[in-house]
Amino acid sequence: MHRYFGRKTLIYLLTFIVAVTLNWLIPRFMPGDPVLRMLTRTSVSNPEAIAPMREYYERVFGLDVPLWQQYVNYWVQLLKGNMGVSVWLFPTPVTEVITRAVPYTLALLIPAILLSWIAGNKVGALAARRKWLDNTVLPVGYVLTATPYMWLGILLAWSLGIVGGIFPVAGGYSFELRPEWSLAFVGNLFSHWFLPFLSLFLVAFGGWAIGMRNLIIYELEADYANYLETLGAPRSLIRRYAFRNALLPQLTGLALQLGVLVAGALVTEIVFAYPGLGYLILSAIQNQDFFLLQGTFLFVVIGVLLANFVIDVIYVIVDPRVRVGMQGAS
Amino acid sequence: MREQFYFAFRNRKVVGGLSVILGLLVLGLVAPLFADYGPNEYVGPPAAPPSGEFLFGTTTFGQDVFLQFTTGLRSTFLVGVLGGGIAALIGMTIGFVAGYRGGLLDEVLNMLTNVVLVLPALAVLIILHAYLGIKSIPAQALFIGAFSWPWVARAVRAQTLSLRSREFVDLARLSGMGTMRIIRREIAPNMSSYLLLTFILLFGGAVLFAATLDFIGLGPTESVSLGLMMNNAVHWSALHLGLWWWFVPPGLGITAIVGALYVTNVGLDEVFNPRLREM
Numbered sequence: 001m002h003r004y005f006g007r008k009t010l011i012y013l014l015t016f017i018v019a020v021t022l023n024w025l026i027p028r029f030m031p032g033d034p035v036l037r038m039l040t041r042t043s044v045s046n047p048e049a050i051a052p053m054r055e056y057y058e059r060v061f062g063l064d065v066p067l068w069q070q071y072v073n074y075w076v077q078l079l080k081g082n083m084g085v086s087v088w089l090f091p092t093p094v095t096e097v098i099t100r101a102v103p104y105t106l107a108l109l110i111p112a113i114l115l116s117w118i119a120g121n122k123v124g125a126l127a128a129r130r131k132w133l134d135n136t137v138l139p140v141g142y143v144l145t146a147t148p149y150m151w152l153g154i155l156l157a158w159s160l161g162i163v164g165g166i167f168p169v170a171g172g173y174s175f176e177l178r179p180e181w182s183l184a185f186v187g188n189l190f191s192h193w194f195l196p197f198l199s200l201f202l203v204a205f206g207g208w209a210i211g212m213r214n215l216i217i218y219e220l221e222a223d224y225a226n227y228l229e230t231l232g233a234p235r236s237l238i239r240r241y242a243f244r245n246a247l248l249p250q251l252t253g254l255a256l257q258l259g260v261l262v263a264g265a266l267v268t269e270i271v272f273a274y275p276g277l278g279y280l281i282l283s284a285i286q287n288q289d290f291f292l293l294q295g296t297f298l299f300v301v302i303g304v305l306l307a308n309f310v311i312d313v314i315y316v317i318v319d320p321r322v323r324v325g326m327q328g329a330s
Numbered sequence: 331m332r333e334q335f336y337f338a339f340r341n342r343k344v345v346g347g348l349s350v351i352l353g354l355l356v357l358g359l360v361a362p363l364f365a366d367y368g369p370n371e372y373v374g375p376p377a378a379p380p381s382g383e384f385l386f387g388t389t390t391f392g393q394d395v396f397l398q399f400t401t402g403l404r405s406t407f408l409v410g411v412l413g414g415g416i417a418a419l420i421g422m423t424i425g426f427v428a429g430y431r432g433g434l435l436d437e438v439l440n441m442l443t444n445v446v447l448v449l450p451a452l453a454v455l456i457i458l459h460a461y462l463g464i465k466s467i468p469a470q471a472l473f474i475g476a477f478s479w480p481w482v483a484r485a486v487r488a489q490t491l492s493l494r495s496r497e498f499v500d501l502a503r504l505s506g507m508g509t510m511r512i513i514r515r516e517i518a519p520n521m522s523s524y525l526l527l528t529f530i531l532l533f534g535g536a537v538l539f540a541a542t543l544d545f546i547g548l549g550p551t552e553s554v555s556l557g558l559m560m561n562n563a564v565h566w567s568a569l570h571l572g573l574w575w576w577f578v579p580p581g582l583g584i585t586a587i588v589g590a591l592y593v594t595n596v597g598l599d600e601v602f603n604p605r606l607r608e609m
Contacts, residue, residue, distance in 0.1 A: 015445045022454065026461045146589035148538055150545045150560060151581025158569045158577070169569070256447070256481065263452035267542055271564065282546060285460055293460055300453045308448055 004322070008312050012305045019301040023294050024074045083298070084291035088283055094295035097280065102299065104172055105276035107193060109265045112200035117254060119201075120208025125243050127209065128216035137209055144206025149264035153199040153271035160195060167195045170273040196272045200264055204257075211253055215246035248319055255311045258304050266300075334601055343597025350590035354583065358403030361396070369393065369401045369554045380575050387575035390566050395559075399579045402556040406537055406587060409471045409555075413536030416475025418482060418529045425486025426513045430494055439483070447480035452542060459548035467550050474539045482528050489524065493517050523602035527595055534591040541584050556580035 065073070077083075083094040127137035144152075161169035168174070173188045219225060219242035228238045269278030277296050284293040316322050338344045367373050374388040381387070386395035428439035454477055464470045493499060494517070502516045518525070543549050544557025563569070563577035 011441070011444045012448065014441065015448050018445055019449060019454075023457065026457055142589050142592050143585065146534070146592055147585045148541045148545070148557075148560075148581060150542070151577075151584065154560065154564065154569065154577050154581065158574065162569055162572070259448075259450035259452065262450055263542060266452070267545060270546065281456060285456075285547065290461070293457065297453050297457050300450055304450045305448060 004316070005312070008309065012309060015305060016301065019298065020075070020078065021071075023298060024071060027290065027294075078298075083295035086289055086292045088287040088289040088292060094291050097292060098277070098295055098299050101276050101280050104274060105265060105269065105278070108196055108200060108269070108274070108276060109261065112197055112204060112265070113254070113261055116201045116204035117208055117250070120205045121212045121243075121247065121250060123205075124209040124212025125216050125239070125246070128213045129220060134213070137213065141206040141210040141213075144202055145210060147203055147206075148267075149199065149203055150267040150271050152203055153196065153268045156195050156199050157271060168192050169195065172275040192272075192274070196265075196268045196274050199271075200261070200268050203264060204261060207257070208250065208253075211250055212246060215249055216242050219245050248315075251311060251315055251318070255308055258307050258311075262300060262304060337601045338598065341597045341601055343593050344601060345597075347590040347592075347594030347597060350586055351594070354403055354587055355407055358400050358407060361400035362404070365394070365397045367394070367397075369398045377571065377573055386579050387573070389562070389576055390568070390571065390573065395576055395579065398554050398559055399556070399583060401554045402559055402580060403583060403587075405467055405550075405553050405555040406540070406584065408467050409474070409540040410533045410537040410587070412468055412471035413474040413478070413540065414529055414533035416472060417479040417532045417536065418525070420475065421479035421482025421528070421532075422486050422518075422525065424479070424483040426490055426517065428483070429487040429490025430509065430513055430517065432491075432494075436487075440487070443480045443483045443487075446477065447484070449477070451477040452539065455539065455543060456546065456548060459543055464548070464550050465552055467553055467555075470540060470543065470550055471536065474536050478532060478535055478539065482532065485528070486521070486525075489521050490517055493520055523598070527598060527602075530591050530595045530598070534588040537584060537588055537591075556583050 081095055083098075086092050086094050086097050089097055123137060124141075127133045157169040161167050168191055172192055173179070173185065174192075177185050177188055179185065216239070220238070222242075222245075225238050225242060228241070265276070266278030266281060268274070269276045270282050273279060277300065280292060280296050283289070284296065362369070370393060372392045373394055374384050374392045376388065376392045377390050378384060378388045378392075384394055384396060386399055388394060389398075424439050424443065428436045428443075455473055458473055459470075464473070490513075499512060499516050502512050507515070540549065540555065541557035541560075544555045545561045547558075547561050549555055549558055557580070559580040560577055563573070563580075568574075568576040
């Protein structure tokens with residue numbers, strides 16, 4: 001148990017350090033003078049403001065001390081939870097801007113990932129070795145999993161939102177409403193949430209369905225399935241065993257796909273102007289708000305690492321072999 | 331080899347997938363040659379629906395959507411081949427070396443693989459693109475390749491481990507062959523079909539990565555791409571104006587290419603793996 005989690009934790013810790021280091025390194029490799037580039041963009045109206053701003057930026061980047069000390073300072077500030085101040089929403093701290101956006105992204109991602117995984121597995125398992133169902137699930141699955149997230153979002157926004165007029169196509173809730181716990185507001189929130197959720201769900205669903213279908217076919221050819229069949233066990237029982245065995249690789253697949261799913265959520269939010277992290281990234285890029293961009297990047301990395309850890313824990317719970325291996329039995 | 335070609339040409343998935351890919355490739359290579367104006371020039375009436383003159387209609391500015399689409403296909407194939415190729419090269423090198431050499435080197439490379447594997451690739455690519463300002467497609471492909479190899483390295487390493495202890499590898503080692511030569515001549519040919527399938531999947535992945543980056547507006551600034559077309563369409567409210575011919579073709583093109591690659595991949599798997607064939 002300790003060895004397994006120790007190794008995993010080491011990997012995640014290393015990844016976090018690599019991400020932070022990249023985050024620190026990239027601006028310093030940026031061609032030209034980053035401070036000058038930021039200055040030319042932000043202040044043009046008042047020439048007297050340039051000198052203090054230059055000083056401010058140099059201090060924020062900590063460019064006046066040796067390189068190793070800059071790196072240490074960066075970590076110290078980060079561990080204090082200080083990621084700088086947003087330029088776009090000046091003078092709000094980056095951490096505050098991000099914590100306001102995170103709930104929207106999580107509200108999209110968590111249901112989309114869980115529901116698509118469950119539904120995809122069920123449908124994929126049903127389709128395996130059933131000719132007519134397989135002939136529809138397989139092509140549909142391949143088309144869905146090959147679709148770029150943003151394009152499906154665009155198609156849904158256009159067909160169900162603009163032409164059909166059933167769902168709103170932009171924002172997290174209507175501008176005339178104020179956030180409150182009323183029925184009208186929650187309903188409004190839901191109607192804005194539905195289309196981005198649906199496009200995320202559909203693309204991910206295709207991949208899980210195909211994966212499960214292939215795994216079930218593989219499992220049904222395994223020795224234990226043949227043995228059960230010769231014993232005269234009912235088909236439904238064999239399929240149930242095959243399904244449970246196939247769930248494990250699908251769980252590993254979920255861990256591997258997390259990054260792609262998060263990326264999908266980011267671009268889907270951009271299509272629907274949904275006020276989550278993806279929309280923040282777009283605004284940060286358009287407003288050249290590099291502190292916000294870097295802060296969002298670190299948040300995404302931390303989120304993916306935490307989710308990976310959760311999957312590791314689930315894996316230990318569902319797979320008896322891992323558990324037995326950990327207790328020292330052979 | 332001849333036997334595999336025989337089965338490949340009789341496999342409907344391989345033939346269908348390859349015809350879609352080759353058809354779009356030829357379209358992308360040939361069609362722009364017939365235009366005597368650039369893909370970003372204002373040549374037609376603004377926001378015209380598809381017609382005989384402009385096959386896919388025009389944008390709100392009067393740019394030829396068909397020309398943009400076919401030029402974008404070129405970028406898509408280029409970034410797919412380059413990005414997929416670079417990722418395959420890195421992944422295979424690390425996988426072979428880690429699996430064959432073993433020991434401390436394996437530990438270090440394995441750790442590196444695991445770290446890059448859990449790092450969300452697109453988030454890193456966004457940061458890199460935003461700061462460095464990618465100008466050309468090869469540069470974009472280089473970055474995409476540099477962050478999408480880990481699963482290849484893992485799989486190649488596992489296969490190399492199982493091949494390493496086989497007799498013919500021992501024999502090669504006894505006859506004094508160098509490490510690189512053994513990997514190239516003895517180990518790699520034994521998994522060549524698997525390596526081809528890997529490259530196809532990486533190709534599709536690179537296309538999707540590039541489309542996503544272009545859509546966010548971080549793509550190469552000097553070229554037309556399918557992702558950038560979608561970005562422009564959304565940015566200039568093609569959805570609200572009902573200009574469906576502006577945003578449907580680029581997404582459809584990407585879906586067709588990536589979908590065809592996946593289907594070809596499954597078909598080739600059946601060709602190389604006789605156990606899957608009779609189904």
